[in-house]
Amino acid sequence: xxxxxxxxxxxxxxxxxxxxxxxxxxxxxxxxxxxxxxxxxxxxxxxxxxxxxxxxxxxxxxxxxxxxxxxxxxxxxxxxxxxxxxxxxxxxxxxxxxxxxxxxxxxxxxxxxxxxxxxxxxxxxxxxxxxxxxxxxxxxxxxxxxxxxxxxxxxxxxxxxxxxxxxxxxxxxxxxxxxxxxxxxxxxxxxxxxxxxxxxxxxxxxxxxxxxxxxxxxxxxxxxxxxxxxxxxxxxxxxxxxxxxxxxxxxxxxxxxxxxxxxxxxxxxxxxxxxxxxxxxxxxxxxxxxxxxxxxxxxxxxxxxxxxxxxxxxxxxxxxx
Amino acid sequence: xxxxxxxxxxxxxxxxxxxxxxxxxxxxxxxxxxxxxxxxxxxxxxxxxxxxxxxxxxxxxxxxxxxxxxxxxxxxxxxxxxxxxxxxxxxxxxxxxxxxxxxxxxxxxxxxxxxxxxxxxxxxxxxxxxxxxxxxxxxxxxxxxxxxxxxxxxxxxxxxxxxxxxxxxxxxxxxxxxxxxxxxxxxxxxxxxxxxxxxxxxxxxxxxxxxxxxxxxxxxxxxxxxxxxxxxxxxxxxxxxxxxxxxxxxxxxxxxxxxxxxxxxxxxxxxxxxxxxxxxxxxxxxxxxxxxxxxxxxxxxxxxxxxxxxxxxxxxxxxxx
Numbered sequence: 001x002x003x004x005x006x007x008x009x010x011x012x013x014x015x016x017x018x019x020x021x022x023x024x025x026x027x028x029x030x031x032x033x034x035x036x037x038x039x040x041x042x043x044x045x046x047x048x049x050x051x052x053x054x055x056x057x058x059x060x061x062x063x064x065x066x067x068x069x070x071x072x073x074x075x076x077x078x079x080x081x082x083x084x085x086x087x088x089x090x091x092x093x094x095x096x097x098x099x100x101x102x103x104x105x106x107x108x109x110x111x112x113x114x115x116x117x118x119x120x121x122x123x124x125x126x127x128x129x130x131x132x133x134x135x136x137x138x139x140x141x142x143x144x145x146x147x148x149x150x151x152x153x154x155x156x157x158x159x160x161x162x163x164x165x166x167x168x169x170x171x172x173x174x175x176x177x178x179x180x181x182x183x184x185x186x187x188x189x190x191x192x193x194x195x196x197x198x199x200x201x202x203x204x205x206x207x208x209x210x211x212x213x214x215x216x217x218x219x220x221x222x223x224x225x226x227x228x229x230x231x232x233x234x235x236x237x238x239x240x241x242x243x244x245x246x247x248x249x250x251x252x253x254x255x256x257x258x259x260x261x262x263x264x265x266x267x268x269x270x271x272x273x274x275x276x277x278x279x280x281x282x283x284x285x286x287x288x289x290x291x292x293x294x295x296x297x298x299x300x301x302x303x304x305x306x307x308x309x310x311x312x313x314x315x316x317x318x319x320x321x
Numbered sequence: 322x323x324x325x326x327x328x329x330x331x332x333x334x335x336x337x338x339x340x341x342x343x344x345x346x347x348x349x350x351x352x353x354x355x356x357x358x359x360x361x362x363x364x365x366x367x368x369x370x371x372x373x374x375x376x377x378x379x380x381x382x383x384x385x386x387x388x389x390x391x392x393x394x395x396x397x398x399x400x401x402x403x404x405x406x407x408x409x410x411x412x413x414x415x416x417x418x419x420x421x422x423x424x425x426x427x428x429x430x431x432x433x434x435x436x437x438x439x440x441x442x443x444x445x446x447x448x449x450x451x452x453x454x455x456x457x458x459x460x461x462x463x464x465x466x467x468x469x470x471x472x473x474x475x476x477x478x479x480x481x482x483x484x485x486x487x488x489x490x491x492x493x494x495x496x497x498x499x500x501x502x503x504x505x506x507x508x509x510x511x512x513x514x515x516x517x518x519x520x521x522x523x524x525x526x527x528x529x530x531x532x533x534x535x536x537x538x539x540x541x542x543x544x545x546x547x548x549x550x551x552x553x554x555x556x557x558x559x560x561x562x563x564x565x566x567x568x569x570x571x572x573x574x575x576x577x578x579x580x581x582x583x584x585x586x587x588x589x590x591x592x593x594x595x596x597x598x599x600x601x602x603x604x605x606x607x608x609x610x611x612x613x614x615x616x617x618x619x620x621x622x623x624x625x626x627x628x629x630x631x632x633x634x635x636x637x638x639x640x641x642x
Contacts, residue, residue, distance in 0.1 A: 029464040031471050082433060086426040105407040105470055108429060109463045112403060112436070116459035119440055123453035131452055132444035138437035142430045143350040149426055150352050 006308035006315075010053040013066070017049050020070045024121055025114065035098055035110040039077045042095040047206075048072040051174065051312070052181035055195050057305045059185025067125045068184050071118040072177050075134060078114035079141060081107050086145075087232060094223035130180055137176045144169030152233035155243055155253045162237055166207045167200070174203030194298040198309065201293035205286045205316050211236030212282050213319075215273050227270050231261045237285065239269075241278040248272045283317075290317050327629035327636075331374040334387070338370050341391045345442055346435065356419055356431040360398045363416040368527075369393040372495065372633070373502035376516050378626045380506025388446045389505050392439040393498050396455060399435035400462060402428050407466075408553060415544035451501055458497045465490030473554030476564055476574045483558055487528045488521070495524030515619040519630065522614035526607045526637050532557030533603050534640075536594050548591050552582045558606065560590075562599040569593045604638075611638050 007014070018040070025036035049069035056065040083089070084097040085107045091097060099107040115138070122131050147165045151157050178199035182192045213222060214229045215238050222228075229236055235243075235256070243249050243256075252272045255265050273279070293313045297306055328335070339361070346357035370390035377386040404410070405418040406428045412418060420428040436459070443452050468486045472478050499520035503513045534543060535550045536559050543549075550557055556564075556577070564570050564577075573593045576586050594600070614634045618627055 027460075027464055029467050031467045032464055079433075082429050086429055103470075106467060108403050108407055109466050109470070111433075112400075113460055113463035113467070115433070115436055116456045116463065120453060120456035120460060123449055123456060126449055128444055128447055128449045128452075131449075132441060135437045135441035135444060139348075139434055139441060142434035142437065143348055143353055145430050146350050146352045146427060146434070149424075149430070 006311040007050065009057065009304055009308050010050060013053040013069070014046060014050065016066060017046065017069055017073065020066055021073060024070055024074065024117055027113070031102070031106060032110060032113055035081075035102055035106060036077075036114065038101070039081060039098065039110075039114075043093055044073075044076075046073060048076055048174065048177040051177040051199060051202075052184075054305055054309055054312075055178040055181025055187075056185035057181075058302045059182070059187050061184055061186060064125055064127060065181060065184045067121050068127065068130055068180050071122050071130075071134060072180070074114050074118040074121075075138065076173070078111045078118070079138075081114070082111040083145075085111075087228070089224060089228075091224055127184065130184065133176055133180060137173050140168045140172045141170075144172075148234055151235070153256055153259050154235070155256055157235060157240060159237065159240060162235075162240055163204070166204060170207040171200045171203030174206060175199035178202075191298045191300070194296050198293050198296040201289045201296060202313055202316060205289035205293065205313070208237055208282055208286045208289070209316060209319060212238055212279055212286070215239070215270055216279060227261075227266050230256075230269055231266050233259065233261075237282045238273050238278040241281050242273040242276055245278060245281070246272055246276040248276075286317055290314070327632040328371065330378065330625055330629050331371060334374040334390070335367060335371065337387060338367065338390055338394065341387055342394060345391055345395065345438055348434070352423070352427060353431060353434055356423055356427060357398075357435065359422070360402060360419065360431075360435075364414055365394075365397075367394060369397055369495065369498040372498040372520060372523075373505075375626055375630055375633075376499040376502025376508075377506035378502075379623045380503070380508050382505055382507060385446055385448060386502060386505045388442050389448065389451055389501050392443050392451075392455065393501070395435050395439040395442075396459065397494070399432045399439070400459075402435070403432040404466075406432075408549070410545060410549075412545055448505065451505065454497055454501060458494050461489045461493045462491075465493075469555055472556070474577055474580050475556070476577055478556060478561060480558065480561055483556075483561055484525070487525060491528040492521045492524030495527060496520035499523075512619045512621070515617050519614050519617040522610045522617060523634055523637060526610035526614065526634070529558055529603055529607045529610070530637060530640060533559055533600055533607070536560070536591055537600060548582075548587050551577075551590055552587055554580065554582075558603045559594050559599040562602050563594045563597055566599060566602070567593055567597040569597075607638055611635070 021040050022037065025040060027033050049072055052065065052069040052072055080092065081098050084092060085099050085104045089097050090100045098110060119131060122134065144165045148169065151161060175196045179192055179196035182195045211229065214227060214236060217226060219226050230239060243253055246252060252269055255261065255269050290313045294310055297309055342361045343358065346361060348354050370393055373386065373390040373393055401413065402419050405413060406420050406425045410418050411421045419431060440452060443455065465486045469490065472482060496517045500513055500517035503516045532550065535548060535557060538547060540546050551560060564574055567573060573590055576590055611634045615631055618630055
């Protein structure tokens with residue numbers, strides 16, 4: 001598979017990342033260690049560190065780059081554990097969440113602990129510019145989530161509202177992952193910027209795909225219930241599109257506005273979204289962003305990295321879970 | 322009042338702090354701004370910034386010191402908003418909490434947002450050493466809270482367990498507030514360390530007083546229900562002492578171990594703790610730490626600051642809410 005070939009380029013880095021992660025999150029307090037090790041071992045795509053390694057490939061400061069990659073993944077873990085508290089999710093990737101196993105209190109605290117450890121790691125490496133970027137990523141992410149909370153069940157929102165919030169919630173973080181890899185490895189500003197733009201477009205495509213899968217994939221594929229976002233009132237691109245484009249748009253609107261999304265009514269909504277062109281339309285937007293991502297790839301990239309990053313973009317468009 | 326005289330020394334700084342706080346937490350996202358402004362205006366003693374200003378008094382880098390003071394208060398606000406989610410508290414200082422007004426989701430997110438803004442502020446000022454210290458403070462604080470969660474309703478804990486967790490949860494942060502003021506103002510390492518030690522002892526005294534008041538003060542004085550900690554299973558010094566020293570220790574233990582602290586049974590526990598020598602004993606510990614704090618005050622401090630910091634210590638011992 002193309003993406004596996006791509007990943008082979010940074011295989012060693014990804015292996016070292018796992019060891020590094022475990023050592024950074026270790027604490028004298030056994031609950032902190034237990035929770036964080038659970039999170040680290042619950043898996044994940046390691047997309048942000050991978051993009052950081054690709055951005056840094058062929059450059060300098062390998063040790064610093066590793067620290068940045070670890071911090072990116074730890075911050076991601078922190079946001080996930082807080083997300084799961086917020087959504088009261090019982091599983092993620094098929095594994096019980098921290099709030100299920102240790103309760104929401106400890107989930108909130110361990111998220112804060114992880115944020116702090118990530119900043120501590122980067123501060124101890126003296127990478128002040130990276131801290132500034134990472135803290136801006138976290139602010140932006142929280143702002144995106146706050147907008148999402150504000151717009152729950154709001155059927156009058158537009159595609160632009162969705163794209164704005166996905167930019168803040170997801171794309172900005174993916175963009176920073178590429179950018180900080182290249183920056184830390186000492187590449188020129190122009191390449192750093194292009195990689196950031198690649199990452200931003202990739203992040204948009206990534207989130208839209210996630211949102212499509214919420215509607216189309218099975219519970220087993222997702223590792224969480226199908227239609228979970230919709231059930232919580234989070235209206236994603238396929239749903240926003242269907243509200244306008246589907247002949248059954250009014251029916252969909254009525255159910256969502258009632259805020260009663262019992263299993264049967266949720267299923268009814270999902271079938272309205274699935275039966276029309278809204279999923280197809282959303283995939284068109286994915287492809288638009290993926291083309292943009294490929295176009296942003298710097299032409300002077302090492303050809304292996306260029307191929308790898310193009311393959312990552314391709315993978316995002318094809319993933320089924 | 323002595324402490325008012327002390328505060329007059331940094332009156333201007335504390336006024337500027339309020340303006341600075343509001344400008345740093347402002348966001349394009351209205352919910353983020355609304356929540357953070359609510360938090361900033363809900364009051365508070367501004368103890369951490371005040372200690373930072375005292376530590377910096379007579380030194381250099383006034384602008385940088387202000388940023389550190391703002392960051393200290395923002396981090397404190399972030400921990401309080403997360404604490405209130407964890408405790409499901411409906412009021413703090415008599416004002417409705419963020420989780421009451423905006424729900425727990427937005428409370429978690431706004432706490433994360435505040436952490437990020439604080440780190441961003443310090444990173445943009447280039448104060449890498451301060452970030453390192455602040456992120457360690459947050460890790461330590463989370464560890465302290467995790468230990469507390471772990472020991473809820475555990476009647477077999479010892480005073481040392483309590484002191485260890487209070488050190489992590491509270492004293493370390495107060496210590497850092499003094500330390501970072503002096504450090505940022507460019508004072509020599511020896512003074513920075515002494516002020517840190519003063520702050521640590523002060524912080525221990527502060528938390529013990531807080532824990533005594535949970536048992537002895539009225540709901541009106543506290544702005545939250547009397548015995549709230551005990552109700553949650555958080556056993557503080559007076560309770561831990563009463564479990565061993567009170568002739569009704571077994572009765573107290575039985576109620577706590579049952580985890581059923583209905584209003585009547587909670588009142589029963591509180592009266593057991595109050596009727597013996599445990600409150601008096603706890604005040605002795607407070608006085609012990611306050612003496613330690615005063616002894617740590619650097620002898621070469623500006624005499625006005627010396628007087629002020631001694632007055633702060635005195636105030637901590639006398640406060641009734």
